[in-house]
Structure formats: C-alpha cells, structure tokens
Amino acid sequence: MDGRDQKHGNEATEMGDARGEMARPDTEPDLRRKVAEGLLYAHSRLSANTGRTLEATAFLYALIELLNEKGLISIDELDERKRTVGDRLVEQLRGKGTGVVFQDPEYDKYAFENEVDIDCARRIPLCHATCCRLPFALSKQDVREGIVRWDLGQPYMIDQGADGYCEHLDRSACACTIWKHRPVPCRGFDCRKDKRIWLDFEKRIPNPAINRPDWARSLEAVEDGKTETEKRSKP
C-alpha cells in the first residue's frame, strides 16, 4: 500500500485532506436502501436481544437466589465464574461474526508505526489493488472521526461498492482518496505473505482467483488454520 502512495501519494494526500469529500456520492435510492438496511439491522437485533435478555435475566436471578438460599453457591464464587464465562461468550460471538464489530485491539492510526513498504505502484497492473477489496472492521477512532465510510447494513465494516472495492478507492487511478486518514488495517496490511493475493510475491505471480468478481466473498484459497473471520479480513 505504501508503494501506491509513492506513485499516487501526492494526489491521494491532497484528496485525502478533503475529509471524505472525494467519496463517491450515493444516489438517493442507494442511500435510502443502505439506511433502511442499517435501521432494519439495528432494530431487529435490538428487539431480539431485548426479549432474550429479559427472559435470561429473570431465569438467572431466580436460579441464583435459590442456589444461594440453599447454601450451594456464594456470591463471590458466582462473580468470579461470571467473568470467565463472559470472556468465553465474547469470543464465541466474535467467531460467529455476529454483532457489531470494531477493530480489536485498537491502535491510534496516526501513531501507527508498523506500516508496510511495498512497491505497489509497479504491482497494481498485476494485483489490481485487490487488497482494497478485503473487508475489515473500522476502529472507534475511524467511526468518530467521520471520514471513513462504514457499511450501514453491517456496522462497522468498511463500506464497499457493488464491485467489491472500498468506496474510498479512486477506480481509475487505483488510489486511495483518504490516504492520510486510512484505517489501521490499510496501513499494516502485508500482501507479501497473503496467498489469497500472491501465489509467489517475489516472482510476481498473483493468485488467479483475484480475477473472480466474487473473490472477496469466496476466499477458500487461503492459509490453513485461520478462522473464517480472519480469512476474510485484513490483519
């Protein structure tokens, strides 16, 4: 991604200064659809979660009171176990890819030091800036800043167009239009090690699968041992 900066850096930086003005405008029907999807998502999750939370809370309080009255558990033991189980459930939720997602852990993108130096400009004719088709979660910093667009139907994943590319990519120049403000996964992503993109980085052989329109949604040509969420995300 840095190499792309070398080629398109100045123009990208200037465009990036415009605080998101260069994002391609939505047409009204497109915007309405995205807002409707986002509201539907939020309302359906809220409604389902509220019902389940009420039911579970009543059940749990009744159970705890009974067990405590009978001297079978103490409240201290209960609190300790609650922390352990809580951590486990959060992991399960992440693994299923459900719920609202943010980058975790979160870094200050303007202080991020592990940027990767790749000769992107000379490789883009081969890789077609495929890294900008990978879905990834934004950070709270990105969302609060209000420059990077997120997918209203899938909070808080990067907003992607119908072609699968990030909405902030200038398609004709293959340049990031918010370069100065790009999220941490864009700064730290290292395609050299990513078999989804390069079969052989040194020999400049891209994975032919990147030419498939559905490449980002059917990433089976990936390294072993990763969860589905990891496979489909920038690190």
Ligand code: SF4
């Ligand atoms: S913000 Fe979008 S266009 Fe810019 S580097 Fe990241 S994925 Fe690519």
